[in-house]
Amino acid sequence: MVLDDWIEALQTELGLDVDVDVRALLDVARVAAHAVDRPAAPLTTFLIGYAAARADAPDVGELCRRAATLAEAWRPGTG
Template sequence: MGTMSEDQGEGGRNNALNAWVEAAGRALGLAPGEVPTKAVLDVARDVAHGVVRPAAPVTAYLMGLAVGRGADPAEVADRLSELALSWPEPSR
């Protein structure tokens, strides 16, 4: 109990994510509507796949800093995804 089993699927993960974002946002004084969850997840996916996995959470933090300083969340997300998708593949 208390943990999500694998058989809960995508709906269970989405419910858990939404509950977490709402609770964490509340703890930080943010309304759920202020959190661009899909944009953050899309950027994290693009960075994890286009750059390197550990860069995803750091990029989410950078995104938060930029937005906290007044940047438009959608513009930041677009710019970071574009950068990640154009990132050169590492030499093998």
């Protein structure tokens, strides 16, 4: 699959050795794009990655669930 090859190449380029939950990240990106605003998709996944990097024992799936829940309930001006 092209996407899997890209993820592997990008991890090598960036010096990363992590398991990527591609489905969870794509799902939360979709929710953020539709419920908030299209540019929210890449920014949401970036912030999830940043939060995971800062955590002692990151659970990316849980971070994705939390972000998706927030996005689904999002109304402009509720931040």
